[in-house]
Amino acid sequence: MPTSSIAIVGVGQVGAAAAYALILGSIANELLLVDKNVSLRDGQVCDLSDVAYSCNSRTKVRAASYQQAGQCDIIVITAGSRHITDHTYPECVHRNISTIRTILDGMKPLKSDAVLLVVSSPVDLLTSLVLQLSQLPPSQVLGSGTYLDSIRLRGMLADRLGVAAKSIDAFVLGVQGESQVTAWSAATVGGVPINECLSKGALINRAGLSSECQNRSQGIIRAKGATPFGIGSVVSGICSSIILDKGTVHPISHFQPSFGCCFSLPVVLGRRGIQRKVQMSLDFDEDAQITDSATALKRRIDQVHGGS
Numbered sequence: 491m492p493t494s495s496i497a498i499v500g501v502g503q504v505g506a507a508a509a510y511a512l513i514l515g516s517i518a519n520e521l522l523l524v525d526k527n528v529s530l531r532d533g534q535v536c537d538l539s540d541v542a543y544s545c546n547s548r549t550k551v552r553a554a555s556y557q558q559a560g561q562c563d564i565i566v567i568t569a570g571s572r573h574i575t576d577h578t579y580p581e582c583v584h585r586n587i588s589t590i591r592t593i594l595d596g597m598k599p600l601k602s603d604a605v606l607l608v609v610s611s612p613v614d615l616l617t618s619l620v621l622q623l624s625q626l627p628p629s630q631v632l633g634s635g636t637y638l639d640s641i642r643l644r645g646m647l648a649d650r651l652g653v654a655a656k657s658i659d660a661f662v663l664g665v666q667g668e669s670q671v672t673a674w675s676a677a678t679v680g681g682v683p684i685n686e687c688l689s690k691g692a693l694i695n696r697a698g699l700s701s702e703c704q705n706r707s708q709g710i711i712r713a714k715g716a717t718p719f720g721i722g723s724v725v726s727g728i729c730s731s732i733i734l735d736k737g738t739v740h741p742i743s744h745f746q747p748s749f750g751c752c753f754s755l756p757v758v759l760g761r762r763g764i765q766r767k768v769q770m771s772l773d774f775d776e777d778a779q780i781t782d783s784a785t786a787l788k789r790r791i792d793q794v795h796g797g798s
Contacts, residue, residue, distance in 0.1 A: 500569025
């Protein structure tokens with residue numbers, strides 16, 4: 491296994507859960523924790539080091555600065571991933587944009603072959619911003635995007651159809667959140683198009699499932715402030731695919747040249763980040779919905795640049 495290092499910038503609930511998952515999986519040799527709250531950072535280092543010792547993980551956990559994080563193989567940005575309930579959404583977005591600018595400034599110059607993984611919200615807007623600020627190749631700047639939503643959808647379908655989730659191939663795509671799109675036209679169960687499976691008597695409410703999948707995160711956030719365990723496992727999966735050069739396919743946020751912004755479509759992940767894009771055949775309505783949401787996202791990004 492190659493020597494590797496991963497930095498997590500922002501070690502609140504989400505960052506700590508991601509670190510925990512990475513340690514359990516022994517994904518990297520070194521795990522660097524960075525946070526503007528030095529006491530929190532140091533406490534998390536001690537707590538997570540105990541995890542590494544207890545499970546005989548090969549991962550060494552240590553505190554680090556922004557500049558040290560910028561020299562890691564993978565840099566995971568989770569700062570700002572927690573929604574503050576006494577702030578409006580625009581206020582949260584403005585705060586997180588400011589946080590991202592500070593982080594990127596502090597990490598420069600970045601390691602030339604580093605892969606940046608953005609988890610902070612709103613993930614597609616901030617991934618687009620990080621791509622511009624980092625000046626790294628588009629293949630090396632990713633966002634968690636709709637990866638968790640896709641996993642959630644497969645689990646919900648598995649429960650209703652009575653099959654294993656790993657036998658279901660279904661994706662949530664586009665701009666993560668209210669305008670995300672479930673690609674029903676491309677969904678399969680055991681390689682068989684889902685339409686053929688359903689014609690044999692299995693009934694599902696597609697609109698209801700898509701809505702439940704989309705809204706579950708907000709329900710969790712209202713209850714506990716963040717979705718740490720789900721997104722933590724997603725971060726571990728993405729980092730594992732990159733570090734181990736697995737060539738696995740995931741729906742993650744990345745740059746779409748025809749729209750000038752980042753949103754989720756399937757890609758093949760490997761050591762350099764995105765190895766190649768995976769073309770999916772969507773129906774007319776799905777494609778139109780993705781186009782509309784991407785166009786709206788680009789307008790918001792232009793507004794951010796115009797106001798900066």
